[in-house]
Structure formats: C-alpha cells, structure tokens
Amino acid sequence: MGEHTVTSFDEDLAQIDRLIRDMGDLAGVMTQDATRALLKSDNALAQRVISDDTIMDAKQRDLDEKAITLIGKRQPMAQDLRAVVGGIRMASDLERIGDLAKNIAKRVGAVGESATPRSLTHSIDAMAQMVLVQVKSVVERYVEREADALTKLRDEDEKIDVHYTSVFRELLTYMMEDPRNITACTHLLFCAKNLERIGDHVTNIAENAYYVLTGEQLPVQRPKLDETQMMTSAG
Amino acid sequence: MNMLTDAAIENALDKTPAREAVKMRGSDVRVFYGEKQALFDVNLDIGENQVTALIGPSGCGKSTFLRCLNRMNDTIDICRVTGDITLDGEDIYNPRIDVVELRARVGMVFQKPNPFPKSIYENVAYGPRIHGLASAKNDMDAIVETSLQKAGLFNEVKDRLHEPGTGLSGGQQQRLCIARAIAVSPEVILMDEPCSALDPIATAKVEELIDELRENYTIVIVTHSMQQAARVSQRTAMFHLGNLVEVGPTDKMFTNPEDKRTQDYITGRFG
Numbered sequence: 001m002g003e004h005t006v007t008s009f010d011e012d013l014a015q016i017d018r019l020i021r022d023m024g025d026l027a028g029v030m031t032q033d034a035t036r037a038l039l040k041s042d043n044a045l046a047q048r049v050i051s052d053d054t055i056m057d058a059k060q061r062d063l064d065e066k067a068i069t070l071i072g073k074r075q076p077m078a079q080d081l082r083a084v085v086g087g088i089r090m091a092s093d094l095e096r097i098g099d100l101a102k103n104i105a106k107r108v109g110a111v112g113e114s115a116t117p118r119s120l121t122h123s124i125d126a127m128a129q130m131v132l133v134q135v136k137s138v139v140e141r142y143v144e145r146e147a148d149a150l151t152k153l154r155d156e157d158e159k160i161d162v163h164y165t166s167v168f169r170e171l172l173t174y175m176m177e178d179p180r181n182i183t184a185c186t187h188l189l190f191c192a193k194n195l196e197r198i199g200d201h202v203t204n205i206a207e208n209a210y211y212v213l214t215g216e217q218l219p220v221q222r223p224k225l226d227e228t229q230m231m232t233s234a235g
Numbered sequence: 236m237n238m239l240t241d242a243a244i245e246n247a248l249d250k251t252p253a254r255e256a257v258k259m260r261g262s263d264v265r266v267f268y269g270e271k272q273a274l275f276d277v278n279l280d281i282g283e284n285q286v287t288a289l290i291g292p293s294g295c296g297k298s299t300f301l302r303c304l305n306r307m308n309d310t311i312d313i314c315r316v317t318g319d320i321t322l323d324g325e326d327i328y329n330p331r332i333d334v335v336e337l338r339a340r341v342g343m344v345f346q347k348p349n350p351f352p353k354s355i356y357e358n359v360a361y362g363p364r365i366h367g368l369a370s371a372k373n374d375m376d377a378i379v380e381t382s383l384q385k386a387g388l389f390n391e392v393k394d395r396l397h398e399p400g401t402g403l404s405g406g407q408q409q410r411l412c413i414a415r416a417i418a419v420s421p422e423v424i425l426m427d428e429p430c431s432a433l434d435p436i437a438t439a440k441v442e443e444l445i446d447e448l449r450e451n452y453t454i455v456i457v458t459h460s461m462q463q464a465a466r467v468s469q470r471t472a473m474f475h476l477g478n479l480v481e482v483g484p485t486d487k488m489f490t491n492p493e494d495k496r497t498q499d500y501i502t503g504r505f506g
Contacts, residue, residue, distance in 0.1 A: 002504045009503065075462055077489050077501040215491025220244075 012070045013080060016087045017143070019063040023094040024139025026056055030101035031135050031198060035128035037108045038191055039121050049105035056098035063091045079215070086212035090142070093201040093208070097135060100194040100201075111187040120184060123170050124192055127163045131195045134160070134202040142209035151218060154206040160199035167192045258283035258423060258453040259304060259341075264318035266299050266308065273299045276318070277479045279472055281423070286445060286454045288468035288485065290461065292505060295474040297457050301425050304455060305341035306334055322423070339366055342416035346428040348408030350400035350415075355392050358400040358411055359383060362419040378418055386414035387444050406437020413444065417452075424448065426456040430463065442467050461501050465489045473497045 004010050030052050037045035067088050070076065076084050134156060141149045171185040171192070207218050239247075259281040266274040274296045281287050281304075289297035299308070306327060308314040320327050327337055339362070350358050359379045362368075369375040379396070383389035388410040392403070400411050409429060416424055426445075430438040445454060445467045458464050464471055465485060472482040473494065481494040492498050499505050 002499060004503050005505065006503060074503075077461055077465075077503075078492055078498050080502050081490060 006074075009074055009080075012066070012074065013076075013083060015066055016063060016070070016084060019059055019066070020087055020090055020094070021139060021143055023056060023059050023063070023091055023098075024135075024142075026052060026059070027094045027097040027101070027139075028132065028136040030056070030098055031128070031132050031195075034101040034104040035125070035132070035191075035195070037105055038111060038188075039125055039128075041108060041111070043108060046105040046108035050102050053098045053102040056095055060091045060095040064088060079212070082212045082215060086208045089208045090139075090205050093204045094139075097198050097201050100198050104191045104194050107187045107191060111184055111191075120171070120174055120181065120188060123163075123167045124188055124195075127160065127167055127192060127195055130156075130160050130163060131198050131202075134199060138202050138205045138209065142205075142213070145213055147210055147213045150206045150210045150213070154203050154210075154218065154221075157199050157203045160196060164192055164196040164199075255285075256283040257281065258323065259455075260319075260321045260324075261300070261303070262319040262321075264300065264303060264316065264320060266296070266303060266317075267315045268311070269313040273477055274303075275477045277474075279479055279482060281453060281455055282470060283453050284449055284451075285470060286449055286456060286468040288464035288471045289455065289457045289474060290459075290464050290471060290500070291474035291480075292500060293459075294476075296477040297472075297474040298427055300474065300479075301427055301455060301457050304423070304425055305338050305343055307338075307343065309334065336366075339419045340421055341423040341425060342419065342421035343425045343427070344409070344412050344416050344429050347432050348405055348412050350403070350408050350411050352399065352401055354397045355383075355400045355403070355411060356396040359414050359418045362415060366419055368419065382414040382418040383411075385417050385448070386410045387440060387447075388414055404437070406433045406440060409433060409437065409441060410444065413441070413448075417448075421452065423453045423455065426454065428457055428459060431459065438463070461489070473500065475500070 030049050033045050033052075034049045036042065037049060067084050070084055074080075134153065138150070138153055141153060168189065171189050174181045175185045210216070210218050257280045261277055261279045261281075264274055264277040264279075265272065277296075277300055279300070289301060291297045302308045303316055303320055304327075308316055316328065322337070322340065326332075327341075351361060353361070356379055359382050360369075360375050363375065363378050369378055380389060383392065388407060391407060392411075400408065403411060409432075413424075413429075430441050433441065442463065445456070448454060456464075456467065468485045470482065471485045471488040473480050473488070473492070473496070475496050481488070481492060481497045483493075488497065489501060492501065
C-alpha cells in the first residue's frame, strides 16, 4: 500500500499498529508467565503477571485515545478505517487476554498451598502450550498481513476446545478418586476455563484481523456443542 | 441445539434488498472537447429515487458526465458527445427531444449559488412561468411556497419573499437554487458540488435536504468531499482520467473498494 499524501497520517496509523504489536507481545508473555507460575507454584512470577496487567490496561487506553483522535482528525476511509476500528476491537480482546492471564496468576497461591500433585497438571500444561502458540501467532499473522493464515488460526481454536473438554473430564476423575484433590482441581479447572477463554479471544482477534486485511467477514461459525455442559447435567 | 438458517439470520438483520429501477442510463458515453477526449466509454446506470455520487480527482470527467445528463454540454461549441444516454428508456440525444423540456425534467444545481438578480419569489416562479405550469396567481403562490418548503427555506424567508434573492446568506442562496430547480417538478436533480462554497451548518442543511428529496426525486451529485459522498449517497461512481473505474453501493465503496485507484483516492494516497 502506498503512502498517504499527508505523511503524518501514516505515522498515526503506524502508532496504532505498533501498540497492537506491543499488546500482542505482552499478552503472549503474560499467558506464558501465568501458566508457568501456576505449574511451578512460582509466586514471584505470578505477581509480575498481575503488575503486567496494569501496563496492558494502560496500553489499551492509549490505543483507544489515539484511534479516536485519528478518526476525528483524519476521517479515515476504506482500509484505513478498517485498520482503526479493527485496532480498537483487537486491543479490547488483547486486554481481556491480559485479564484472564491475571486471573490464572491470582490462583497460583491457592493451588500451591493445597500441594498439587504434579500428575494433575500435565494436561493443563499441554493445553497452555496450544493457547500460547495461538496468542503469539495471531498478532504476528496480522502484522505480516497473512489473511489465509488467520483463517487457519481461527479453526485451530476447535482443538483447544476439545482439549479443554478432556482436561475437564480428567480433573473430574481425579476429584472422584480422592476428595483431597478437590480444592486443587477446582482451581485448575478455573485456570483451564481461563485458557479456553483466551483461545476464544484469539479467535475474535483473528476474525477482526482478517476483516481489516481483506474487507470481508469470515463466515459465521456454527455454535458448537459444549460437552462439559452435557457432562455436568448428566453427571 | 438451536441452529438458525442463513435466511433467518438475514431476516433478523433486515437485509431485504432494496428495489432498484433504472432512471437514467449512460451507455458507451464518450465526450470530446475538440480533439481532446474527456470521457471514455462510460457505462453507468442512475437508480430511481437514489442518490448517486460521482467522485474522483479534478479533471477526471465526473462533471463532464453530469453535464451530459441534461445536455448542458450542448452549450459548449466544441463539445461532442457520442454513445447513448436515456431517461426512462428514451434517448435524450434524439434530435426530436426538446432540450428545454429535458432540462425541466432533469434540473441542475451548481457549485456556486447563482440566484437571479430578482426577488426570492421571482427566482422560484421563473421556471414554472416559462414552462406555463401555473396560470392563476394563486397557483403560482402555491408552487413557490411548496418549493421553498421542500427546500427547507420557507420559514426563513416567508416574510421577505419580495426581497432580492442575492441578499440571502450563501447557504440560503443554495437552498433557493434548489427550490428553483424543484419548482418545475423535475424527475432528476443534478448537483455539481452544491456545498463546496458553504459552511458546515449550511452544508448539513443541504445534505439533510438531499436525503428528504430522494423520496420524490432521483439525484446525481458530484462532490469532492469523500465524507459527503459517504453520507448522502446510496451508490458511488469513481472516475479517473475520463474512465469510470468503479461503481458500487456506497457502503462498500468506502469500506472495501475493489479498484486500487479508488482505494488510493478515498484514503488520500493519490500522488
């Protein structure tokens, strides 16, 4: 894409892109640190995630302000308009990812105290890895302008959902086996749910990024069956 | 699980396609000013009761095309028009067409407000009088009043109808010109940058007016303001170097245009 006749317009747009990239990086770091802190019962790391969230919030507010000023000042059209509005929406999803990572970090103390057996955390670890890859790639794909990769990335969320269902099932089994596991497993279950939610926000970001890049909306995904609901109502 | 059909979703979004009738149609329109060709094979339909915006950089041919629609180009000696332009299916360049009558059906509002140096009343009454639309004074009064009302100007001028039209503010003068165009009951109104000499408030009033006029008239507007085209029109046509490069629903043109030249122009990336 060529440059604007008014060069400061390009600079304004670049600032928004830069903030999205920063927030994406931070969301990746926070997700990674939060799960690492959880699995290793690392309280110091958990605290860092909590303080990182303040930075995330500040960056989102900054982006909002810049985007609104840009709209007021430049009245962007076509791909510029999509980039600004899409930017606002992506930033709000990234900010939510930060919140969810913080929620995971806040549970670190609680899980740690009830002495989680290592065996309970394997499947969460695997799930966290999947989510982390998603978080890191989504902003990268956007920055690299790879629309097709974003479509694939959105479809990948299905795997996280499937994995979440199996984590749910596994933790349920541990709790039935030994009631002393209940406290730890409940906390882990919330963490798994938070990871699953992070995956959903990545999906939203992928959809927004795709729209910004192409001007087309991705086809609506059909509502999926949430197996965990079935299990709880049956069980 | 509750799954909605695509049709049900479309229905919930109220996406029923609008009725689209063609009021005017240009086919392979070429315009020459002497040796110089100003328009190249333009094919463009003007939808009935729609606002069609013509955009493009200066010299792209959008005003030239607009002026073909009521044969204003006839007034320029060296100008030659080929191709077909129809109004309700009838060729407006047919020699049997009465040009004066054509211009009553296809009225025009110009960039600079150009009221006659006469009273407000006479500005509006002039057209109906020469076209013999009113015989009694009462009829003429009624035409003047409704035209001024439709142009959103009546309340501002009703106590000074016999004062000169040139004494009004720029925005009022432009609405007076619109009232003058409406007075002869045209079917199509052509507007050539009608707001470029107006302040934002007067512009807003004219835009509001355009939106109301769409109920009864077909409107074609040339504008340099992207935002204005986006606000007032349903369809937008982009011209560049005498070619029609893209035409489509306005919403799509300003969010996701297909042609690179349209993108560059509306986003401010033109050389």
